[in-house]
Amino acid sequence: MRMSNLFVQTLREFPADAEVISHKLLVRAGYIRKLTNGVYNFLPLMWRVLKKVENIVREEMDAAGAQELLMPFVQPSELWQESGRWDVYGKELMRLKDRHGREMCLGPTHEEVITSIAREGIRSYKQLPVNLYQIQSKFRDEIRPRFGLLRGREFIMKDAYSFDVDEEGLDKSYEIMAKAYRNIFERCGLETKMVQSDSGAIGGSVSHEFMVLVNEEAENNAGENDVFYCTKCGYSANSNHAVSIMNEVETDGKFTKAEIVDTPNTHSIEELAAFLNIPSTVICKALIYVVDGKYVLALIRGDRTVEETKLMNVFAGNDIRIARNDEIEEIMNASGFNAVAGFIGPKGLKNIEIVADETVKDLKNFVIGCNQNDKHLVGANWGIDVDLPQRIADIRLVEENDKCVDCGAELKVTKGIEVGNIFKLGTKYSKAMNATFTDKDGKEKPFIMGCYGIGISRTAAAAVERHHDEYGIKWPLAIAPYTVIVVPVSDQDEIQMKVAEEIYNKLLAKNVEVLIDDRSERAGVKLKDADLIGIPYRITVGKTIKDNLVEFKTRANNNVETITPDEAIAKILSL
């Protein structure tokens, strides 16, 4: 391709509305252009990159025995009613009505559709196992789209679904996918970590995410997830799922008798601890949440943080948020109190589910809210002054330097970009949608399902996050839009142009994806653009051509060699 013909517009400056580096660079280098909030045009260079990623995904999925198909982007509400998700998916599901008033939605994922395909097409265990996948645009009406391609509303995704006769088969399918995913990301030039994760709204039991770890110190860190990992064994998990063994702390408050004391204006644990001159570890914190519209009181040790996903899962919920002040008022009124946040306790509260984190079990002579403003109960003990809730669970966020549950070594945290995930769905959808097959024993059984996603556009953006420098993108070879760019320094120089054209034509003849910068621009412009766009290799034909030498630059490490044109061609052909 000739640069003079290539549809690309590089910008001298970064776009004002971009925050993270992949977004800034992809816009500035002319790969993408925003159409509206969270929705982007993929321009020719970007489309080449996306096709590269797609093809790697295709090859590995096909090699793993999966079969590609394509399902509709618009789906009828009836299927979602069947699975039960029409009412629980929330506002992320883009709903619309057709001209007859029938409710439809834009597909955010395709469990329902694939399940309907399976129940019509698969009758016998002899047809199993099977794994079907597609690569397609998805739409999720995100609360807050951001970070360019990393969290858009419309994005390209590969979603695969496996069907097995039993759990054993699912385990096998799951393993095959995990292996395929490792191959895919490795081929894309991305180092990933497979971490345990919450299974979320999709449902099911076991799930893992593939995270591209990003540098904690990087400015405008694009990693939206916290990943806890063991420094010794292989344990790693998303913060919404991570567990740990905690370090020992002081849990005896040493208050000799239980009494209600004045604690004016101590709205936070820090203020309360400072006022009473005690460590936060002898305070029992009480937080009111709303899970699927129902009130929940969560108790946790004062130095610890509630992990909302874990809390939500205790109640098998779909939605969780902290209660608003007016809701707290409502609860208090219903129980005959008037305390505000900061002074809440479990004792005497009505019509509320109470759950305690494991951290509060061992508290002795501790401090806890008593539903009276500006007062706390000190010297409290479970069973004497306050009842220990029936429901005790791990609802806490793991912290750095907690210990690994598998080996006892220290846990560390890092930021990650989730580029893929794999789920064991089990029979969640097949049962709900009555999707069954006839097994060997002649009985009807629901399919045992798994689902497996890869964000194609996000993977490309993550590659930019990981591979760039101050001058621009450094595409990994496998997903670069072009392999090499030939740059004649001066289009006035006949010899330079002639040699550049020769190199270009020889590479073209060998089916190399090659660009030639034949524009009548000054050298600086052409070289800056080549760096910005991030083509892995550059062959620069300049003055030294009179000695039959060109410059060969490797963008990944910015190494420069001076070699002959034939040597340069040979290097490219040997890649």
Add this chain to the structure above:
RNA sequence: CGGGAUGUAGCGCAGCUUGGUAGCGCACUUCGCUUGGGACGAAGGGGUCGCACGUUCGAAUCGUGUCAUCCCGACCA
């Protein structure tokens, strides 16, 4: 959904306080000159100042509303 900010040419911005009919840099067109790290000169083209209503002789500028975009928060009581 709450809080903050911003909407002026394709991109990045100034002008607004103190109303008088729009400007700068990049990009674009033509000519000249230049060609190893985003040159230079000359001449051009391009904007209902997000939109609506209001105040005024007169609104990019003041007021009200609305839409859009970006950031922060969705949180530890």
